[in-house]
Amino acid sequence: ETGVTQTPRHLVMGMTNKKSLKCEQHLGHNAMYWYKQSAKKPLELMFVYSLEERVENNSVPSRFSPECPNSSHLFLHLHTLQPEDSALYLCASSQSHGDGTEAFFGQGTRLTVV
Amino acid sequence: QQQVKQSPQSLIVQKGGISIINCAYENTAFDYFPWYQQFPGKGPALLIAIRPDVSEKKEGRFTISFNKSAKQFSLHIMDSQPGDSATYFCAASRDSSASKIIFGSGTRLSIRP
Numbered sequence: 295e296t297g298v299t300q301t302p303r304h305l306v307m308g309m310t311n312k313k314s315l316k317c318e319q320h321l322g323h324n325a326m327y328w329y330k331q332s333a334k335k336p337l338e339l340m341f342v343y344s345l346e347e348r349v350e351n352n353s354v355p356s357r358f359s360p361e362c363p364n365s366s367h368l369f370l371h372l373h374t375l376q377p378e379d380s381a382l383y384l385c386a387s388s389q390s391h392g393d394g395t396e397a398f399f400g401q402g403t404r405l406t407v408v
Numbered sequence: 409q410q411q412v413k414q415s416p417q418s419l420i421v422q423k424g425g426i427s428i429i430n431c432a433y434e435n436t437a438f439d440y441f442p443w444y445q446q447f448p449g450k451g452p453a454l455l456i457a458i459r460p461d462v463s464e465k466k467e468g469r470f471t472i473s474f475n476k477s478a479k480q481f482s483l484h485i486m487d488s489q490p491g492d493s494a495t496y497f498c499a500a501s502r503d504s505s506a507s508k509i510i511f512g513s514g515t516r517l518s519i520r521p
Contacts, residue, residue: 298451325506325507327506327507334417334513334514335513336412336497336510336511336512336513336514337452337497337511339507339509342507344507349507350507384451384452386451386506388506388507390506391505391506391507392503392505392507395504395505395506396442396454396506397454397506397509398453399451399452399453400451401449401450401451402450402451
């Protein structure tokens, strides 16, 4: 285990539903990230949080809403998603979001939008 | 616009053979080149990384070869084993910052017994 835990592991939701993905890191890191992994495409960085403040938002649609209540927890709130949003959503953490820091990934949440 | 191009998309190698995965990058400001390994049902994990001041880095059976002038780098897995079967991602970043990592599209490697 990498010390980054994601729940749920699998999620099926309708386009009108509201759901949340949860990430918890036990590594004492100060930075946390959400990535989207689609088949045969590079990992896409969605959001970066450093010390509970959002430092990057890479043109992600507003139907994805992140929340970082403290440096150990990160949520991704989902509402009115589209089928093309089906993917593996990965959470990661690092000591900081600056130089020389390794990202540790969770196991991901496999999301299917129907 | 794909800043890090990875090939091949999939690769099958016999046990004991050498697996080679290639990557090319565009941005000369990149200064950190990690490789990640991802097993099914798991998140990616850092395997090995190199900086552009060296041309090669070896860790056990895994070697990164780096060609700065050609803006290319590759992963070599010597004596490939069935346990090496996974998806491999090359990546590059500026300032070796975790928040600036650009990933390749991945190579699914299968090692046949």
